Amino acid sequence: MSSKNVLKWSIDDKPVKVDKWDGTALKNSLDDSAKKVLVDKMGFVESHHLMDGRLIICTIAIAFAIFALVWDYLKPFPNSRPILIICVLAYFFLIGILTLYTSYREKGIFLVALDRDAAGVDPDNVWTISSYVKKYDDMYHLVIDYKDGKKGSERTANFKHSVAKFFDDNGVLAYDIYEQELKLLINSLMSEKKEK
Incomplete structure (x- = not known):
């Protein structure tokens, strides 16, 4: 060949x-x-703005999870309890927002194209x-x-x-x-x- x-x-x-x-x-x-x-x-031309919204929400949620992990490593559990509670609540709140975003904003849209x-x-x-x-x-x-x-x-x-x-x-x-x-x-x- x-x-x-x-x-x-x-x-x-x-x-x-x-x-x-x-x-x-x-x-x-x-x-x-x-x-x-x-x-x-x-x-x-494909527009990625709709997907970017989802990625921003996910990135913020992951940042809270990573911050909680690092904080718990630096200050073990009894001392990190308030920060862990705040981060876990923020993570679940953002996942709820992500669910609403995909259900009501994206609505099964797989392509936004610009002419x-x-x-x-x-x-x-x-x-x-x-x-x-x-x-x-x-x-x-x-x-x-x-x-x-x-x-x-x-x-x-x-x-x-x-x-x-x-x-x-x-x-x-x-x-x-x-x-x-x-x-x-x-x-x-x-x-x-x-x-x-």
Whole structure:
């Protein structure tokens, strides 16, 4: 095998194969494929602000836990009791905030993509994609929210299909079929934008 062939091959050349009975794996592979379409193929820029919020909350919670550990090492238990109580309460409070953040702010959103203005003058258009699969169900729900950066208007489109439409009997993702469905949804939002 020559070095030219090695450099041309990429992980994208391999088809995605998952256990067809694992609903979480099916959902995650479809989510990753949607991310690939918007970011790699359509050229949108992924925004990490939503995930950064989660990371900040987790970092603060871990800082309290580490501080409690160090304090207890420096001043063994009877002397460290008030600090340990404060740190443990703060840690559980922050975990509660994290739970609320993931439940009510993230809401299953796996991608926030920015469609940058070519001139760099107008604000970015924001595409937010979320999905869910109910437990013991084969229906994949995908929701795309579009916010026009210039006008501030918002539109939503969604589809609901069985995962069997996108995977064959061996659990291999039919990427072309999924990409076509996703692009139809995105184009419907873009055509609404042009009509208005």
